[in-house]
Amino acid sequence: MGMTMSQKLLADHAGLSKAHAGDLIEANLDYCLGNDVTTPPAISVFKKLGVSEVFDKDKVLMIQDHFTPNKDIKSAELNKTMRCFARENKISHYYELGRKEMGIEHVIIPDNGIAFPGDLIIGADSHTCTYGALGAFSTGVGSTDLACAMARGKTWFKVPEAIRVELINEPSTYVTGKDIILHIIGLIGVDGALYRSLEFTGEGVKSLSMDSRLTICNMAIECGAKNGMFPVDDITLDYISKTNPARFNEGRYKVYEADEDAEYCMTLTIDLAKVPLTVALPHLPSNTKNAADAKDLKIDQVVIGSCTNGRSSDIKMAYEILKGRKIHPDVRCIIIPGSQKVYREALDKGYLAAFDDAGCVISTPTCGPCLGGHMGVLAKGERCVATTNRNFVGRMGDTESEVILSGVPVACASAVMGRVATPFDLEGGSL
Numbered sequence: 001m002g003m004t005m006s007q008k009l010l011a012d013h014a015g016l017s018k019a020h021a022g023d024l025i026e027a028n029l030d031y032c033l034g035n036d037v038t039t040p041p042a043i044s045v046f047k048k049l050g051v052s053e054v055f056d057k058d059k060v061l062m063i064q065d066h067f068t069p070n071k072d073i074k075s076a077e078l079n080k081t082m083r084c085f086a087r088e089n090k091i092s093h094y095y096e097l098g099r100k101e102m103g104i105e106h107v108i109i110p111d112n113g114i115a116f117p118g119d120l121i122i123g124a125d126s127h128t129c130t131y132g133a134l135g136a137f138s139t140g141v142g143s144t145d146l147a148c149a150m151a152r153g154k155t156w157f158k159v160p161e162a163i164r165v166e167l168i169n170e171p172s173t174y175v176t177g178k179d180i181i182l183h184i185i186g187l188i189g190v191d192g193a194l195y196r197s198l199e200f201t202g203e204g205v206k207s208l209s210m211d212s213r214l215t216i217c218n219m220a221i222e223c224g225a226k227n228g229m230f231p232v233d234d235i236t237l238d239y240i241s242k243t244n245p246a247r248f249n250e251g252r253y254k255v256y257e258a259d260e261d262a263e264y265c266m267t268l269t270i271d272l273a274k275v276p277l278t279v280a281l282p283h284l285p286s287n288t289k290n291a292a293d294a295k296d297l298k299i300d301q302v303v304i305g306s307c308t309n310g311r312s313s314d315i316k317m318a319y320e321i322l323k324g325r326k327i328h329p330d331v332r333c334i335i336i337p338g339s340q341k342v343y344r345e346a347l348d349k350g351y352l353a354a355f356d357d358a359g360c361v362i363s364t365p366t367c368g369p370c371l372g373g374h375m376g377v378l379a380k381g382e383r384c385v386a387t388t389n390r391n392f393v394g395r396m397g398d399t400e401s402e403v404i405l406s407g408v409p410v411a412c413a414s415a416v417m418g419r420v421a422t423p424f425d426l427e428g429g430s431l
Helices: 005-013 039-048 075-090 106-111 126-134 144-151 176-189 203-207 212-216 233-244 246-251 312-322 340-348 351-358 406-417
Strands: 024-028 031-035 062-065 118-123 135-142 154-156 159-166 197-202 225-230 266-271 279-280 287-290 301-306 332-335 384-386 402-405
Touching: 005 024, 005 106, 005 118, 005 135, 005 197, 005 225, 024 135, 031 106, 031 144, 039 075, 039 144, 039 406, 062 075, 062 106, 075 203, 106 126, 106 212, 106 233, 106 340, 118 144, 126 135, 126 212, 126 225, 126 233, 135 225, 144 154, 159 203, 159 301, 176 266, 176 279, 176 402, 197 212, 212 225, 212 312, 233 246, 233 279, 301 406, 312 351, 312 406, 332 351, 340 351, 384 406
Parallel strands: 031 062, 031 118, 118 135, 159 197, 159 266, 197 225, 301 332, 301 384, 384 402
Antiparallel strands: 024 154, 279 287, 279 402
């Protein structure tokens, strides 16, 4: 029996000729990642291991993003712990606020040219699965696993079985990767891919931008998947040739393709042309509905950003919909570029001025409101449309608040209309 993309990559990193679902393996890591919430406890465990330094200063990534800029003394202490450790160990990929490389971890790691095809990456953050969009195997772990990985440069895996997701046709106007992954989660449920790989294939793949693929893989965890993974194609190669030309030109990456006789536990066929503008109503990402059928829901806030939808294309799309329009008087709209690079591009191209004219709040890159941390926490009874990735009870604030997940087009239209809406509800019905 042949192997899937994920199984081939894991076998290679474990020094094995084959790896199949259920095998327990120990594999060498290309990168391990932590943020300002998960790294400090990992550092505590690391120091108890009795090792003097990390296994490779260039392969340990430490990103401040969850409670930054520091919202209180506790978050400041967490960041100080990580900052001091990073400096002591001369960590290459640690970026202070305001530097051009900084931002939300799952935005900057692809955009800074760190993640590449064939990489094996773990991160003490559940949305580490983002990098599968580039043909990498990436998955989330706990802080203790991160500590051991920082010390040894390897960790153990139970090789996952895989779900084959065949994409056909092309998405309709305004439909993005966010709508596609919400649609999939709605079909199979929040545990429908539990400890399985979501491996995407089919002629529909070529119609998806890299940013849409990153969004789709980012939310693979929301249906329980161990990882999501796209095949490497011309879109992937064009992307990495720009993010890290030196590594690309040196050929320091590897493309894995599934065998024709690879074994899948199921095949899911998604007709992209039939995927509607989709929202996930409270309080699960699987509670999906056609956005056009949720127009009776009034809202108090809109958040556009996060590791799911804070990339350049997202901010550009928000600009194209919001320019010349006004945010509804009863709504607060918060725009959060996913990185300093995205922020600067939005500044240089006039996007931020248009957002300000529309009545938006513009934030420095941060996870902030996504996890109910700061920069947009909800009060009791408030409802928010957000381009973030989770809408669990109390996720963005009070346990009696509500979060509706959507893509950027629906979020922008909702901010203008004061209720769940689509761009077709706006005057003119188009950009």
